Amino acid sequence: MIVFAxxxxxxxxxxxxGGPASIMRxxxxxxxxxxxxxxxxxxxxxxxxxxxWLAGALHGDLGTSLLTNEPVTGRIADRLPNxxxxxxxxxxxxIVLGIPIGVVQAVRRGKPIDHLLSLVSxxxxxxxxxxxxxxxxxVFAVSLHVLPSAGVTSVSSDTFxxxxxxxxxxxxxxxxxxxxxxxxxTRSSMIEVLxxxxxxxxxxKGLRPRTxxxxxxxxxxxxxxVSAIGALVPRLIGGTVxxxxxxxxxxxxxxxxxxAQGRDYPLVTGLTVVVAAIAVVATxxxxxxxxxxxxxxxxx
Amino acid sequence: MNRLGFAALIVLATVAAFxxxxxxxxxxxxxxxxxxxxxxxxxxxxxxxxxxLGRDMLSRLxxxxxxxxxxxxxxxxxxxxxxxxxxAVAGFKGGWIDGALMRFTDAMLAVPAFFxxxxxxxxxxxxxxxxxxxxxxxxxxxxARVVYGETLRWKTAEFVVAAESLGVAGPRxxxxxxxxxxxxxxxxxxxxxxxxxxxxESALSYLGLGVQPPLPSWGNMLQRAQLYVFTAPxxxxxxxxxxxxxxxxxxxxxxxxxxxxxxxxxx
Numbered sequence: 001m002i003v004f005a006x007x008x009x010x011x012x013x014x015x016x017x018g019g020p021a022s023i024m025r026x027x028x029x030x031x032x033x034x035x036x037x038x039x040x041x042x043x044x045x046x047x048x049x050x051x052x053w054l055a056g057a058l059h060g061d062l063g064t065s066l067l068t069n070e071p072v073t074g075r076i077a078d079r080l081p082n083x084x085x086x087x088x089x090x091x092x093x094x095i096v097l098g099i100p101i102g103v104v105q106a107v108r109r110g111k112p113i114d115h116l117l118s119l120v121s122x123x124x125x126x127x128x129x130x131x132x133x134x135x136x137x138x139v140f141a142v143s144l145h146v147l148p149s150a151g152v153t154s155v156s157s158d159t160f161x162x163x164x165x166x167x168x169x170x171x172x173x174x175x176x177x178x179x180x181x182x183x184x185x186t187r188s189s190m191i192e193v194l195x196x197x198x199x200x201x202x203x204x205k206g207l208r209p210r211t212x213x214x215x216x217x218x219x220x221x222x223x224x225x226v227s228a229i230g231a232l233v234p235r236l237i238g239g240t241v242x243x244x245x246x247x248x249x250x251x252x253x254x255x256x257x258x259x260a261q262g263r264d265y266p267l268v269t270g271l272t273v274v275v276a277a278i279a280v281v282a283t284x285x286x287x288x289x290x291x292x293x294x295x296x297x298x299x300x
Numbered sequence: 301m302n303r304l305g306f307a308a309l310i311v312l313a314t315v316a317a318f319x320x321x322x323x324x325x326x327x328x329x330x331x332x333x334x335x336x337x338x339x340x341x342x343x344x345x346x347x348x349x350x351x352x353l354g355r356d357m358l359s360r361l362x363x364x365x366x367x368x369x370x371x372x373x374x375x376x377x378x379x380x381x382x383x384x385x386x387x388a389v390a391g392f393k394g395g396w397i398d399g400a401l402m403r404f405t406d407a408m409l410a411v412p413a414f415f416x417x418x419x420x421x422x423x424x425x426x427x428x429x430x431x432x433x434x435x436x437x438x439x440x441x442x443x444a445r446v447v448y449g450e451t452l453r454w455k456t457a458e459f460v461v462a463a464e465s466l467g468v469a470g471p472r473x474x475x476x477x478x479x480x481x482x483x484x485x486x487x488x489x490x491x492x493x494x495x496x497x498x499x500x501e502s503a504l505s506y507l508g509l510g511v512q513p514p515l516p517s518w519g520n521m522l523q524r525a526q527l528y529v530f531t532a533p534x535x536x537x538x539x540x541x542x543x544x545x546x547x548x549x550x551x552x553x554x555x556x557x558x559x560x561x562x563x564x565x566x567x
Contacts, residue, residue: 009419126548128499128519130506131540134526138533231409238414242503246526257507260418268422272415279410 102186230286305556378436383443391451
């Protein structure tokens with residue numbers, strides 16, 4: 001998967017018209033241009049360069065940024081923790097809120113609360129993340145002055161509480177990219193499970209509704225939800241680009257944006273590969289969680 | 301179709317009417333600046349006020365709706381074309397072609413698309429045409445899966461086998477007998493696809509990588525609005541509300557169509 005993403009990116013960047021060679025300015029003489037092309041190794045065939053790049057990447061060397069001349073690996077490593085914090089918090093919010101919302105909807109199916117939450121979910125799916133971010137800033141930072149609007153910490157106080165306050169709004173905004181889908185999946189999965197024979201059996205043998213819900217229904221309903229969450233991780237990571245731009249969050253998303261605006265090819269390639277790697281690792285973790293909650297899979 | 305779907309259809313028809321007729325009826329050009337009346341509130345001349353350069357908000361919203369809807373629809377069409385090609389060929393041919401194409405589809409789904417969009421824009425630069433192709437090229441995967449599933453399902457249906465035994469050739473079999481069965485699912489995918497395309501376009505335009513000013517789109521109107529969020533919050537409210545309403549309507553319409561067109565979901 002990671003190799004696929006890197007190959008796709010690398011070949012696209014290097015073969016497309018206006019590739020890396022075109023970043024050189026027009027005022028360089030043909031000889032200088034030749035020399036620069038040779039220096040960057042652009043005179044060799046693309047597949048060969050890809051193999052070399054891949055070999056470097058395996059040793060943690062993703063090349064040099066064209067804009068700052070710093071190693072790409074270092075620039076990404078600086079930003080990685082911020083993005084992981086943001087995406088992790090948003091994922092946590094989506095799970096902690098999305099699953100109970102879905103359960104409530106399934107249990108109260110067809111009641112006003114179900115319709116209301118469905119409507120809220122639909123709106124959440126349709127609101128552009130960046131606009132929601134602007135509105136959140138407008139309400140909580142501009143009007144109410146309760147939360148900061150941008151950055152990771154304040155200059156004066158770098159405490160845990162301060163960092164947490166800075167995290168709240170971006171994490172909420174980012175969470176809306178997947179929270180409604182998590183709730184929807186939980187609702188439909190739960191509704192299906194509630195019709196199963198074993199749930200009726202559990203109820204008829206006199207267990208409390210709470211026990212039936214938690215121990216019998218929810219545990220089984222969660223299995224498809226967990227795999228859905230795994231499939232949503234790429235969307236969540238993609239959403240960091242916009243969220244980080246709105247909230248001035250110094251993460252990989254904003255770095256990718258700067259790289260795209262500055263046409264920094266090595267940086268943009270490196271970022272895509274790292275992001276693909278994160279998505280793959282997240283999928284693996286979801287598979288592990290899968291085997292935890294579905295005992296049938298532990299034998300396989 | 302359910303009531304919500306109908307309501308969505310009416311909303312969309314209204315928005316489309318505004319997009320078509322609005323710029324004809326409301327004659328202030330969207331690029332006309334009025335420096336003394338910058339960031340003005342609602343008035344009889346500018347019912348929705350003006351932006352930081354004194355440009356009429358109503359006019360920009362109306363012209364922006366054309367750009368936003370056009371990009372959304374065109375990108376959806378591009379996604380449908382690619383998705384149908386990949387899904388139908390994979391499902392119909394089977395074998396290693398099937399394996400390769402569907403693996404490719406899964407791989408594309410697993411990569412955060414937004415980063416790929418940035419890669420493509422880094423190389424090709426910005427522009428409306430690029431924007432349409434990029435969004436289309438990175439959102440065809442769900443369509444391919446739907447068409448793939450339908451093709452597999454109908455390939456072995458009796459009427460298809462009958463047509464085949466009467467000597468109908470492969471391509472014709474696919475085009476005339478199998479693919480028409482997928483049209484209901486395709487309409488649903490297309491409707492939801494427009495919603496996705498509009499959201500992506502507005503995000504890219506907001507980031508300055510999509511539709512370029514002075515051409516207005518709902519996304520790039522928000523780009524500058526954030527700077528004035530302290531002084532003129534209305535600038536940020538209107539375009540965002542417009543995007544939300546249109547995307548919501550497309551989503552509701554898609555859900556409504558799915559319930560209406562898919563007999564398995566009818567209860």
